[in-house]
Amino acid sequence: MVQLMSLDVNGRAAPVSVDDPDTPLLYVLRDDLGLHGPRFGCGLGQCGACTVHVDGQAVRSCITPVSSLKAGAKIVTLEGLGSLDKPHPVQAAFIAEQAAQCGYCINGMIMQSAALLNETPKPNETAIRQALAQNLCRCGTHQRIVRAVQRAAGTL
Amino acid sequence: MTAPALSRRSLLLQGGALVVGFSLSDRGASAQTFAPVATNGFAKPVAPDRVDSFLALGADGHATIFSGKVDLGTGVETALTQIAAEELDLPLDRVTVVQGDTALTPDQGPTYGSLSIQKGGVEIRQAAATARARLVQMASERLGVPADELVSENGTVRPKAGGQGLSYADLVKEGRLDLKVDPAVKTKDPAQFALVGKPVARVDIPEKMTGRFTYMQDYRVPGMVHARVVRPPTIGADLQGVDEASVADIPGLIKVVRQGNFLAIVTEKEWAAVKAAKQLRATWSEWEGLPEQGKLWQHVRATKVTKDDVTSSTGDAEAALGQAARKLEATYDFAIHTHGSIGPSCAIAELKDGFLTCWTASQMTHALRKQLAAMTGLAPEAVRCIYVEGSGCYGRNGHEDAAGDAALLARAVGRPVRVQWSRADEHGWDPKGPPTLIDLKAGLDPQGNVTAWSSQFHIPEGAAGNVPLVAASLADLPHETTMAPGNIIGNSALPYAFPNVRTVCHRLASTPFRPSWIRTPGRMQNTYANEAFLDECAAAAGADPLEYRLRALKDPRGIEVLKRVAELAMWQARPSPVKDAAGDVLRGRGISYVKYELNRTYVAGVAEVEVNRSTGQVRVPRFFVVQDCGQIINPDGVRNQLDGNVIQTVSRVLLEEVTFDRGAVTSLDWSSYPILTFPDVPEVVIDLIDRPTEKPWGAGEPSAAIVPAAVSNAVFDATGVRVRSVPFTPAKVKAALQGA
Ligand code: FES
Ligand code: FES
Numbered sequence: 001m002v003q004l005m006s007l008d009v010n011g012r013a014a015p016v017s018v019d020d021p022d023t024p025l026l027y028v029l030r031d032d033l034g035l036h037g038p039r040f041g042c043g044l045g046q047c048g049a050c051t052v053h054v055d056g057q058a059v060r061s062c063i064t065p066v067s068s069l070k071a072g073a074k075i076v077t078l079e080g081l082g083s084l085d086k087p088h089p090v091q092a093a094f095i096a097e098q099a100a101q102c103g104y105c106i107n108g109m110i111m112q113s114a115a116l117l118n119e120t121p122k123p124n125e126t127a128i129r130q131a132l133a134q135n136l137c138r139c140g141t142h143q144r145i146v147r148a149v150q151r152a153a154g155t156l
Numbered sequence: 157m158t159a160p161a162l163s164r165r166s167l168l169l170q171g172g173a174l175v176v177g178f179s180l181s182d183r184g185a186s187a188q189t190f191a192p193v194a195t196n197g198f199a200k201p202v203a204p205d206r207v208d209s210f211l212a213l214g215a216d217g218h219a220t221i222f223s224g225k226v227d228l229g230t231g232v233e234t235a236l237t238q239i240a241a242e243e244l245d246l247p248l249d250r251v252t253v254v255q256g257d258t259a260l261t262p263d264q265g266p267t268y269g270s271l272s273i274q275k276g277g278v279e280i281r282q283a284a285a286t287a288r289a290r291l292v293q294m295a296s297e298r299l300g301v302p303a304d305e306l307v308s309e310n311g312t313v314r315p316k317a318g319g320q321g322l323s324y325a326d327l328v329k330e331g332r333l334d335l336k337v338d339p340a341v342k343t344k345d346p347a348q349f350a351l352v353g354k355p356v357a358r359v360d361i362p363e364k365m366t367g368r369f370t371y372m373q374d375y376r377v378p379g380m381v382h383a384r385v386v387r388p389p390t391i392g393a394d395l396q397g398v399d400e401a402s403v404a405d406i407p408g409l410i411k412v413v414r415q416g417n418f419l420a421i422v423t424e425k426e427w428a429a430v431k432a433a434k435q436l437r438a439t440w441s442e443w444e445g446l447p448e449q450g451k452l453w454q455h456v457r458a459t460k461v462t463k464d465d466v467t468s469s470t471g472d473a474e475a476a477l478g479q480a481a482r483k484l485e486a487t488y489d490f491a492i493h494t495h496g497s498i499g500p501s502c503a504i505a506e507l508k509d510g511f512l513t514c515w516t517a518s519q520m521t522h523a524l525r526k527q528l529a530a531m532t533g534l535a536p537e538a539v540r541c542i543y544v545e546g547s548g549c550y551g552r553n554g555h556e557d558a559a560g561d562a563a564l565l566a567r568a569v570g571r572p573v574r575v576q577w578s579r580a581d582e583h584g585w586d587p588k589g590p591p592t593l594i595d596l597k598a599g600l601d602p603q604g605n606v607t608a609w610s611s612q613f614h615i616p617e618g619a620a621g622n623v624p625l626v627a628a629s630l631a632d633l634p635h636e637t638t639m640a641p642g643n644i645i646g647n648s649a650l651p652y653a654f655p656n657v658r659t660v661c662h663r664l665a666s667t668p669f670r671p672s673w674i675r676t677p678g679r680m681q682n683t684y685a686n687e688a689f690l691d692e693c694a695a696a697a698g699a700d701p702l703e704y705r706l707r708a709l710k711d712p713r714g715i716e717v718l719k720r721v722a723e724l725a726m727w728q729a730r731p732s733p734v735k736d737a738a739g740d741v742l743r744g745r746g747i748s749y750v751k752y753e754l755n756r757t758y759v760a761g762v763a764e765v766e767v768n769r770s771t772g773q774v775r776v777p778r779f780f781v782v783q784d785c786g787q788i789i790n791p792d793g794v795r796n797q798l799d800g801n802v803i804q805t806v807s808r809v810l811l812e813e814v815t816f817d818r819g820a821v822t823s824l825d826w827s828s829y830p831i832l833t834f835p836d837v838p839e840v841v842i843d844l845i846d847r848p849t850e851k852p853w854g855a856g857e858p859s860a861a862i863v864p865a866a867v868s869n870a871v872f873d874a875t876g877v878r879v880r881s882v883p884f885t886p887a888k889v890k891a892a893l894q895g896a
Contacts, residue, residue, distance in 0.1 A: 037367030102229025
């Protein structure tokens with residue numbers, strides 16, 4: 001049965017119609033709302049490519065059924081974090097460090113790091129590595145990613 | 157057939173000139189993808205010997221470069237922009253690159269083997285230099301000034317002495333750049349380089365960091381529907397029945413597509429396809445054609461040899477072994493690996509009016525076009541493959557197979573179909589790096605010098621080529637029947653000057669999984685065995701591993717990378733292993749060297765390791781690497797590639813192994829096929845040697861070749877125990893330590 005829902009995505013009301021309450025948030029964001037930030041990597045909660053913020057927390061959208069979201073939950077994606085003209089400090093730091101190869105994993109890296117810096121503004125390198133331990137990168141960009149987070153934290 | 161053309165950047169024929177106007181709003185697919193529109197009968201040339209196959213100058217002063225090589229996340233789009241802008245004397249922001257579109261870009265061969273700059277970039281450089289020379293010639297005629305008194309800069313040709321010049325846009329109106337690429341054209345003197353050799357920022361990174369980039373997985377076409385494939389539970393199972401009623405409740409179900417053993421679900425919405433693929437009940441025959449994993453190496457050894465490739469033969473290795481003062485013998489093995497792209501493969505195909513268009517992240521769109529044509533029975537001219545960047549692929553992963561799936565499904569449902577593989581599809585069905593088994597023997601003289609070297613590599617037959625498409629195989633449509641593991645015999649011969657050497661590759665008739673190339677195919681495995689076994693010889697000779705290599709190395713550029721990495725890593729000259737190792741965590745260092753394929757890039761590396769004596773766990777906290785790839789186009793891009801190649805290979809060497817039962821791959825996710833994560837990623841310390849006046853060589857995968865041996869050598873240095881089986885898992889290391 002088709003259900004109409006209103007999500008709060010990147011500060012805007014986003015009406016969506018969902019025909020299956022199990023639909024993961026990731027598919028709603030990508031397919032219904034046309035967003036490119038959150039990415040499909042595993043659908044299993046193992047890689048972090050799909051990470052978004054829900055009420056400020058980094059969440060794996062591939063295993064978050066859209067029906068499980070609390071009413072009024074504020075969803076922020078990579079697009080909502082910042083833009084080309086006004087990048088979020090973490091995005092700006094990733095650009096400055098040229099912290100990407102293919103960049104497929106980077107959505108997760110930025111969203112996870114931004115959530116970390118919200119809670120812990122000055123993490124040391126070990127804390128950054130720990131916070132990103134569940135985010136996979138196959139290209140081997142890790143070293144630059146850590147430096148970018150340090151740069152965003154002002155600890156480089 | 158519609159003549160292919162550009163829409164965003166409209167390609168027009170104006171007064172006989174090839175003029176490309178374009179607007180660049182965002183990158184990724186949108187900078188790349190063009191709906192077919194009329195082009196006044198003009199078809200973009202793609203012959204690899206024509207200048208206008210490679211570039212077009214726009215009325216707005218922009219140049220568009222058409223590159224058959226594509227950016228797989230390595231930064232090559234930026235590097236090609238630098239090369240073209242440099243040679244054309246244009247600012248960087250007036251050069252754009254169109255990649256891998258069979259209707260628009262010349263066939264420069266697949267994007268593999270670290271050849272995008274070495275081959276692709278050099279071809280573009282020649283085309284650009286030929287174009288520039290012609291522009292100067294045209295200006296000379298129009299201005300009445302001799303060509304050698306003219307200078308090109310910033311998109312204009314003007315007299316050196318000063319005075320009015322002519323813009324490229326003005327000049328090109330006089331006629332298309334309809335001329336042959338001059339392979340002998342004088343390219344820019346490296347001393348004049350303003351862009352090449354500089355750490356230019358990547359053109360794609362800002363969009364990728366802000367969610368504005370369109371990857372293949374994001375790409376959409378009007379009227380498109382979604383599909384998921386349902387692969388057989390075992391590789392050789394036959395489809396016996398499908399219970400379509402089992403998915404009758406799926407909203408927006410369009411079709412259950414069945415053709416031979418090919419099975420897929422097509423739905424209006426993506427999630428419905430995911431759900432239906434899980435829910436669909438199908439019956440398959442039993443199949444148990446894989447060897448037992450525990451007996452993999454016996455299986456490899458017992459596989460029929462179809463031919464021997466003798467890759468080097470000097471003196472008489474057998475006789476010299478017989479006379480050697482001391483003999484060593486060892487066997488090395490290297491597990492089956494998967495590419496493990498973070499984004500599973502994805503493609504879209506549309507069949508309209510007898511014309512197939514396929515949007516794909518394929519590293520070889522021109523070859524894929526032929527495969528799709530063969531599979532569908534269409535003429536190659538009726539197939540267009542358009543590259544859209546996907547997740548990094550590191551070789552021939554599932555991108556082409558997803559394209560095959562999409563083509564088959566587009567035909568079955570008559571609408572554009574997007575196929576997105578699942579994680580299990582990618583881990584289970586992308587082609588694999590084959591298992592490699594290597595036997596080595598060496599003879600030493602009384603001083604410990606190598607007098608004889610004999611090695612035998614047990615590797616599948618075949619070379620580079622087209623890897624058969626899964627859809628074509630399952631649906632029993634025309635497909636290749638030969639294996640294409642890549643050029644895996646490279647670096648089986650040695651870069652050292654020993655008096656008696658024989659290196660032989662026994663080419664096997666089969667290998668358990670459909671093989672393909674994965675970053676540094678064969679060259680990694682071969683270098684690993686050679687450089688680790690050489691370390692065994694050094695230890696037997698009681699020699700310092702660096703000094704031992706330098707003894708037998710005559711190539712000055714090779715000597716330089718080794719000496720520089722020793723300096724970088726503060727190498728202490730002494731034989732391995734460390735004396736008086738104590739404590740629970742043992743530390744060591746190992747060195748390794750390659751001259752890639754014995755004819756290009758030089759790399760030397762030093763690994764530092766920590767081995768936990770009680771758990772057997774190996775960590776690589778730091779890795780030093782020095783590379784000489786000739787002329788460097790973008791040093792920051794090269795560093796990025798070195799980071800990636802080292803880190804990914806440390807992951808492969810410490811952790812990775814495809815597991816399987818008698819029917820199929822069982823390592824279908826990231827918990828059963830773990831890769832290195834942040835807490836364990838080494839610090840990569842890099843020193844680059846730039847030689848601006850030399851040829852530019854591959855800067856990516858050569859560095860992966862040295863990693864496995866450096867780690868093995870470091871483990872030996874730390875523990876006195878030699879690990880000869882990749883991956884170096886805690887269980888194997890612990891067993892070796894206990895056996896010692
Ligand atoms: S796609 Fe969600 S964790 Fe991998
Ligand atoms: S940059 Fe490619 S997966 Fe991380």
